[in-house]
Amino acid sequence: EAGVTQSPTHLIKTRGQQATLRCSPISGHTSVYWYQQALGLGLQFLLWYDEGEERNRGNFPPRFSGRQFPNYSSELNVNALELEDSALYLCASSREDGTGEQFFGPGTRLTVL
Amino acid sequence: GQQVMQIPQYQHVQEGEDFTTYCNSSTTLSNIQWYKQRPGGHPVFLIQLVKSGEVKKQKRLTFQFGEAKKNSSLHITATQTTDVGTYFCAGPYRGGSGSRLTFGEGTQLTVNP
Numbered sequence: 539e540a541g542v543t544q545s546p547t548h549l550i551k552t553r554g555q556q557a558t559l560r561c562s563p564i565s566g567h568t569s570v571y572w573y574q575q576a577l578g579l580g581l582q583f584l585l586w587y588d589e590g591e592e593r594n595r596g597n598f599p600p601r602f603s604g605r606q607f608p609n610y611s612s613e614l615n616v617n618a619l620e621l622e623d624s625a626l627y628l629c630a631s632s633r634e635d636g637t638g639e640q641f642f643g644p645g646t647r648l649t650v651l
Numbered sequence: 652g653q654q655v656m657q658i659p660q661y662q663h664v665q666e667g668e669d670f671t672t673y674c675n676s677s678t679t680l681s682n683i684q685w686y687k688q689r690p691g692g693h694p695v696f697l698i699q700l701v702k703s704g705e706v707k708k709q710k711r712l713t714f715q716f717g718e719a720k721k722n723s724s725l726h727i728t729a730t731q732t733t734d735v736g737t738y739f740c741a742g743p744y745r746g747g748s749g750s751r752l753t754f755g756e757g758t759q760l761t762v763n764p
Contacts, residue, residue, distance in 0.1 A: 571751070578759070580739070580754065580757045581739065581754045581757070583751075583754070586747065586749075586751050593746075593747045593748045593749050593751070594746040594747025594748065594749070595747065628694070630694075635749060636749045636750045636751040636752070637681070637682070637743035637750050637751065639684065639699065640686075640696065640741075640752060641696070642693040642694045643693065644692075644693055645693055
């Protein structure tokens, strides 16, 4: 069974630009979660999608947005990038709705210059 | 506010010493999960505890769920350098249009050989 995949692995942008990060969940998983992890810190919850709907959103500004496609893959968009957006962005998927074991992808390292 | 508190934030031990991290919830949990993130890696599921007072062991790792199902601990006996990483607990909490896992801040373990 293939794991959660994310692309790109690394992304370098400049302040004010827009970034798009992609995630493909494990086959059969309908829930996708996005987390931000700044260097050496914990997992900050960003977004949760299930069956194409946004179920929950963390305490992030509106310039962080996303969507889930009919094949359950997901996209995270960050507009008007700021230096403090530099972090590892992790995507996870789960078989069950919300509270089941989460399987994480390798992450996208976003650097904002 | 933070619903899952985890302590300590950092722990440095000599190889062979024991290590314990504690997780406390503001509310009763239906279950609690533990994850490990190696340096440079992504979180990986270790175990889920469901029953009040439950104790589970994985080799040198012992996981406990409190009687009131509001706290949990992970104890590692005789740490090895392979135990290095950040350990996260996670519990389901109501958020948005469903319940989802909320992660603690994590305990970063370093092991000196």
